[in-house]
Amino acid sequence: MTAHETPYRYDAARAGELETRWQAKWLTDGAFRAANPGEESFDATRPKYYILDMFPYPSGAGLHVGHPEGYTATDIVTRYKCMRGFNVLHPMGWDAFGLPAEQYAVQTGVHPAVTTRSAIDNFRRQLQRLGFAYDWSREFGTIDPEYYRWTQWIWLRAYHSYYDEARGCARPIAELNAQCVQDDRAIDAASARWSSASEQQRQAYLDTFRLAYIGVQTVNWCPALATVLANEEIIDGRSERGSHPVYRMPLRQWMFRITAYAQRLLDDLALVEWPDSTRTMQSEWIGRSEGAEVQFKVEGFGELTVFTTRPDTLFGATYMVVAPEHPLVQWVCERAPQQSAKISEYVAWSRNRSDVDRQAESREKTGIALGITAKNPATGESIAIWTADYVLMAYGTGAIMAVPAHDERDFAFAARFKLPIRQVVAASDGSAFTGESATCGAGVACNSSNSEFTLDGLATAQATTTMIAWLTATQRGQRRVLFRLRDWLFSRQRYWGEPFPIVFDERGMHFPISEQALPVQLPQLTDYAPVQSETPVPPLGKATHWVNTTAGDAGVDAKLLDPATPVRRETNTMPGWAGSCWYYLRYCDSKNATRFVSREAEQYWMGERGVDLYIGGSEHAVLHLLYARFWHKMLFDLGEVSTVEPFAKLFHQGMITSFAFERADGTLVATDAVHETADGWIETAVNARVTRVIAKMSKSLKNVVTPDEVVAEYGADTLRLYEMYMGPLADSKPWNTRDISGVFRFLQRVWRLAIDERTGSLTLARTADPAIERQLNRSIHKVATDIERLAFNTAIAAMIELVNSATRPTAMTDPADGGLTRDQMSRFLRALAPFAPHICEELWQRLGEPTSIAKSPWPTIDASQLVDESIALPVQIQGKVRAHVTVPTNADAAQIEAIVLSDAKVQEAMAGRPPKKVIVVPKRMVNVLV
């Protein structure tokens, strides 16, 4: 049949026409608008379901086919839950501040506000072309002043708060201030009292408690990006973005006291339904270690405190190491000039090495002896103190006791510098300590006695508690829990970010902008390029008129500072993560002008446990997901939100990869340089065999696929269906353009079931085929259960099977003879609609339905159709299937056994041998042992 004879076929053009038509209608109708409590159309009798996609960063390149994978999954669940009678919140918006937009702007010379807006418009267009059921009325971007106003407001709430350790939650800093006045407490080491302290001293003291605080920190400075980076943004000593070297330097920066929440962030991982791998990554990032603090006396200096997880090995501590940045190093240099030159040289050398260098130069330990000793509190011996860069200032106390016999790093260092090694633990596996390597596991203490007590004979766990008890009793140390998690560096030397609502006066004291004066708008700058320099210079400093203002103009409360006081604005901006820390809350009530989210909307949509289903990539396992949990917990403590955790259930979609080709030497070849032959792939230019491998999509391999091209060739429904049919949502899967035709043909069959391709008229069966009816019920049941478990690939397979069964053979002359009845078609379309909404909406309308299929109820299932009266059971003889018997579905084991043993084929296979044992698993199988 020619195209001329089938003018009403479902092809790319028809798909495109009907898809864009329905998309336009959904948009003008506000078809997926979710009503908030209090609105007229709100239905309080329905349960809520909040389903969220991870906040996209709209890059200039637009969507690639990886983006719609998660979005299609959430869209299917959204449409399904709607049909199941839920009030569904399914919003979309833009995470639009950040480094890439600014870098792109600097490259092109176009202002980031302009490029970001056009990238957003492009993303929105692409998403809308895929027919996603977003409530677009709630859309916003983090760059909208009405949004970042509240980002600044939340930051101020943190600024005005501290962590009350006693109560285990955040409290207003004003309460702490009042206590300081009341106790007239000592606020520094010199025992200066609050009442006699200067304003600067008081502020500095309170800054050591604020949740958002300013302080001098060793930061990760990335000269190539001209900004500092958070620990989390550094991978293998290089910037996560761009892979540039990173150096450490001290800098006065805004920080978040996330460490105050370390224990709760760890504990509450038990409350969420997240992938185990992600929870493990977060808990390892938080890195709780139990151990002890031990004080070592250093003649003239005082106490040198170390942290150790193995206090039981204290008797084996034969030397100590401090980080090059440790104050003791400075102290030694000042006191012993004859050694200081070499020590200073080492310190300078180690400081100038980037983290990359430190790791690149293998694990060869470096260090230098300080020429002083400390007293091991357990043995009373004097042991040497060294400095070495394998000890990090940022962890613990920046000093360690070295137990070379039982720690690999200490052993390597001791071996290199010929330091003494003493065994104090006998390994529990019985292996003798040879001195060839460290034995790090648990065991039984030995060589661990002094005149006061002994650990000898105690297992590691008891030895540890005994040692801690002795340290505590003799005031030489105490139990201590340490976290790997560091406070969160929250300043960036960037233009394209949220300004901090804070100013400094001439004394250097900081003052908050009052809430009423928010937002602090990002000033228009024509030169926003980062300043390349050896030290961080924020580009906002170039906005001199904006920076230099008065307290009154900036919006500082007159009670804090006289309005005429000249002040300087903070010129750092917030990092890209800021906006994504709370966007899910704003969606609940995105147009609210008086609060970041109304209490009513927040309580309704967040409910008991927060967002019901959150889908996004696992690359955010520790960054965004940890930061957002932290903000959420602060807001919870401060009474602003009602749940302890933001995201009840999290799911990571896998990556969509692509094919590339590999030469014999392992190098990769771009897809356009290869052609396929009958017996394999050939690199065209050199006529050599290559093998097909799976690779990430990349421009250089020419294997990037965009939704736009797929939509043009097949339509959005086919793209959605293909992405869901590729395999399990969580798995990484290779894109194979050739496979798309399978799901496209499926949709063509669906169309052909309902529409006569020659005339365009409806073609429905007059009478229902009982076998089809049974299969239809089973398919709908399977689709529903598969959607609930996010197994979309098998749901689609079931629908394909149904459609294949119902498809009319060509020989059938009267179209009304085969296929589905009107009622069957109605039910089938509703099951398919979440996956392929446009074609279903179109056919639904052609069935004569007046309202959108998205608003129709999920089809009901006749439960009696799900079970058969009898089933065929496989019968194994000696564990191998030899026969099948038909038994009543609900037959019990005895009945089944009788039927099986009387079956002719079974008897033949048994060859006259009597059954020794018959194992019957009703509804499954039978195994006869002879």
Added chain:
RNA sequence: AGGCCUGUGGCGGAAUUGGCAGACGCAGCGGACUUAAAAUCCGCAGAGCUAACCCUCAUCCGGGUUCAAGUCCCGGCGGGCCUACCA
């Protein structure tokens, strides 16, 4: 180096909780329709042995538990992700 995940036809993948391995799709092969092709429809299709049935082998490799293992356990090998001097 350690931790977690993973390995099933030519390819993507199915397989409740240990119960008939390979659903469904792609690619392939055969047939119908057609002057022919495309499209459509109907079949075949893990490997070996067969005319066919049967049978044998088969879920990375080697052991084990079990009436029964793709699934559980132990030991290897390959792929992926995370962490990587955190005391």
